[in-house]
Amino acid sequence: MAELKSPTIGWIGTGVMGQSMAGRLLQAEYNVNVFTRTSAKAQELLELGAGWKNSVKSLAEESDVIITMVGYPSDVEEVYFGEDGLLQNAPEGTYIIDMTTSSPELAVKIDQEANKRSIHVLDAPVSGGDIGAKQGTLSIMVGGEESVFHDVRFLFDLLGSQNVLQGPAGSGQFxxxxxxxxxxxxxxxxxxxxxxxxxxxxxxxxxxxxxxxxxxxxxxxxxxxxxxxxxxxxxxxxxxxxxxxxxxxxxxxxxxxxxxxxxxxxxxxxxxxxxxxxxxxxxxxxxxxxx
The missing domain is CATH 1.10.1040.10 (N-(1-d-carboxylethyl)-l-norvaline Dehydrogenase; domain 2)
Structure with a gap:
């Protein structure tokens, strides 16, 4: 899609793998907005040129594609739902990709809510550890609509070398x-x-x-x-x-x-x-x- 040729990417979660993955997007010269609960953990990305957002809400409002990679299903719930969450604040047509390893049931719940709001979502957990994250050789397992997968495939190809659509929502997590x-x-x-x-x-x-x-x-x-x-x-x-x-x-x-x-x-x-x-x-x- 035309608006995704040079999207602004929102990134939530800068752990061992998330930081390296977001760094690869910055190295590819994408505009990247970052939010994490501990701002100090985003410092390295900010030094590489990322923009800091002080809330999930502000990041959602100012990003075309949002990628989340947080710790636990409870963290995913917190980021996606509620008055200040992604689904409440992302504009129609936004693409949201959850790369957290989470529950298949939660992925389906997110998909159902996103559909009501005309937001495109994928569940796309990864394997390959810190090495794969740094080298862009992750295996990315994707659940969601085929058209949405192809729209953002160019981003997956920066992050992984084995990127496969497995089926509908939840299939990536399974x-x-x-x-x-x-x-x-x-x-x-x-x-x-x-x-x-x-x-x-x-x-x-x-x-x-x-x-x-x-x-x-x-x-x-x-x-x-x-x-x-x-x-x-x-x-x-x-x-x-x-x-x-x-x-x-x-x-x-x-x-x-x-x-x-x-x-x-x-x-x-x-x-x-x-x-x-x-x-x-x-x-x-x-x-x-x-x-």
Whole structure:
């Protein structure tokens, strides 16, 4: 659409990944408005040229495309609904993309309310961690109308390398749950493999060289295991947020009458390391459970 050739983009949420993603839009010379509850967290983006808005309401009123990437479903509710929320204050025709990993049911609720107001919305959670956010190689899983997806595809292509429309509203969130379910059990395997190698007296780096290119290969093995070996537990994705995602997936599975024992076990282990003080570490901190 003509008005989206050079849109003003509103960005809400400047966490580990959100800051890098918004930074990529600034580097591509888009006008970006930023709001976050703690203004200091937006300082780096402001230094890159972003404009500061002091409320969700003012950002909504002055942006053509709004992207949200906040922490929890409760944060999404707060940003989208209410007198000062996005849906109440964005003009007709605004495009709003929620890239938070949230509940499929909430994505549908947002879509239904947006339709009443002639606002275009997509749920578009991502995978790829801080590395993918910095490099623009995220996997973006999208739910919503096909025409809306194609209207903003040019933005997805700046942020990700695997950008797929999965179906109607909520489908992006359902797909992200599939992603998190697969990662949950994989992280147990990656951690157990590493502690086994150490117990056997092997060099973990040499073991990784052999197994990462074979049948055991995975993104987590290739990208997170080297961090563990170096003692680096800094978050590419927080333990506390992964626990949130697993909780959503378990609740969603139960509604579909599915029993996912691997996912439930992974959540138990992550709950344990969270209580041991690793809630703000990266998901590779699961290794500490085994040590």
């Amino acid at each position: 797909t992200k749950m599939c992603n998190q379910i697969a990662i949950a059990s994989n992280m147990m395997g990656v951690s157990e493999s590493l502690v086994y190698a150490e117990a056997a007296g092997l060099d973990p780096n040499t073991v990784l060289e052999s197994i990462s290119g074979g049948a055991a290969g995975s993104w987590s093995l290739s990208n997170l295991t080297p961090r563990v070996i170096k003692g680096d537990l800094e978050p590419g994705f927080y333990v506390k947020h992964f626990i949130k995602d697993m909780k959503i997936a378990i609740e969603s599975a139960e509604k579909m009458e599915l029993d996912l024992p691997g996912l439930k076990l992974a959540k138990q282990l992550y709950d344990q390391i969270s209580s041991d003080g690793y809630a703000n570490s990266g998901t590779q901190a699961l290794y500490k459970y085994y040590k």
